[in-house]
Amino acid sequence: MPTLTTTDRGLDKGLPGRISTHKSGGRDLWTGPLKELPADRTKAIWAALDEVLDPELPISLVELGLIYDVELIDEIARVQVTFTSTACPCIEFIRDDLIDRLEIEPWINKVEIIEVWDPPWTTERVTSAGRAKLGQLGVGV
Amino acid sequence: MKALLDIQNLDGPGVAALRRLILTLADSKRMMGIRYSDWLLGAPSIEAGIAISSMAQDEWGHARLLYAMLKDVDVEPLAIEHERPAEEYTSVGALDSAFEHWAGIVAAMTVVDEALSVALLGFSRGRYEAARTRVPKMLAEEEFHASLAKAWYRRIAGSSSEARGLLRDSTKELLPPVLAWLGADDAAAKVMVVEGVTDSSQSMTEVYRARLRDLTALVEVDINQAQPDGGWDEDRARGPGWPDEDAIERARGDRNRALLVE
Secondary structure (H helix, E strand, O other): OOOOOOOOOOOOOOOOOOOOOOOOOHHHOOOOOOOOOOOOOHHHHHHHHHOOOOOOOOOOOOOOEEEEEEEEEEEEEEEEEEOOOOOOOOHHHHHHHHHHHHHHOOOOOOOEEEEEEOOOOOHOOOHHHHHHHHHHHHOOO | OOOOOOHHHHHHHHHHHHHHHHHHHHHHHHHHHHHHHOOOOOOOOOOHHHHHHHHHHOOOHHHHHHHHHHHOOOOOHHHHHHHHHHHHHHOEEEHHHOOOHHHHHHHHHHHHHHHHHHHHHHOOOOOOOHHHHHHHHHHHHHHHHHHHHHHHHHHHHOOHHHHHHHHHHHHHHHHHHHHHHOOOOOOHHHHHHOOOOOHHHHHHHHHHHHHHHHHHHHHOOOOOOOOOOOOEOOOEEOOEEEEHHHHHHHHHHOOOOOHHOO
């Protein structure tokens, strides 16, 4: 299992009240590993992914509507993810954050990220929870 | 909806034609991005510079997704993207050189980028699954390019006679190589139509002319009268010549080659 290391260099000091972290994917806010094996592992994967923040907006990738599907077969988690644009400069950060979060869980042996573009992402895919958070930040979608 | 293409069932010429189609689209997208990037610091307003920066980024994103499709036809994209000489690029000839003035790049974002979108539209409606699933996102992003292009084209066309003249000359210069590229009807192009991978060159050209007819008329260019360049090179899927070396060095990432981490 990978070791999760976070270094507090004071980067989060002075952030606006509603923004809690600068760390890639919101790593300092991640929970887990789960203390017990989850009964519904697919649901647990969704919950774990809901902790991973977008690199540019302080809402999760799930709330942003970027996660299209997840499945767990033989301890291999497969995550279908899209991006807001074809030239998203954060693609590699997002991939790493997704993998690192899921690999914390001992019941996941491997993570496969599958990049998908169908259907194309639009702001319509932002969840109501995501909209509410963005609204608090003054971002309308 | 047409049944998906099974690449295993394509014969040698069929695979070569698909490879050529993917490559010319990818190379053209990459060069479109290069030409937009030429103007990051030279646009007439900071807003226009930001817009063209975003468009350059989009084009490179499209190129990235298109180059990745080459894996389906047993070509390694990494070498294609970072190691080819200029002579092997199959991009549309209209993008071979930098544009000397803002009217030139506005003409290109109208005349060239629209042709790329029409070609991608045909590709997205075909039987090749990767195109069906990836190209619609590109086309959605291209709607913003077309919107900006039309706004600037109209703005320049309605300004001074000198500016309108520059736009007219650029439009006239770009149309022949673009029409040759979009309207190519050689053996490989026909194979792709027969296999249901893309639309016919004739139908794409008609769509293209219809989309731009009113716009080019603003600078007294009748797009129906414009004719394609000669000298089509079937092997390279483009007309004569190749992109300038400076652009290719940037496209390949020569300066930062030591930092390549893909």
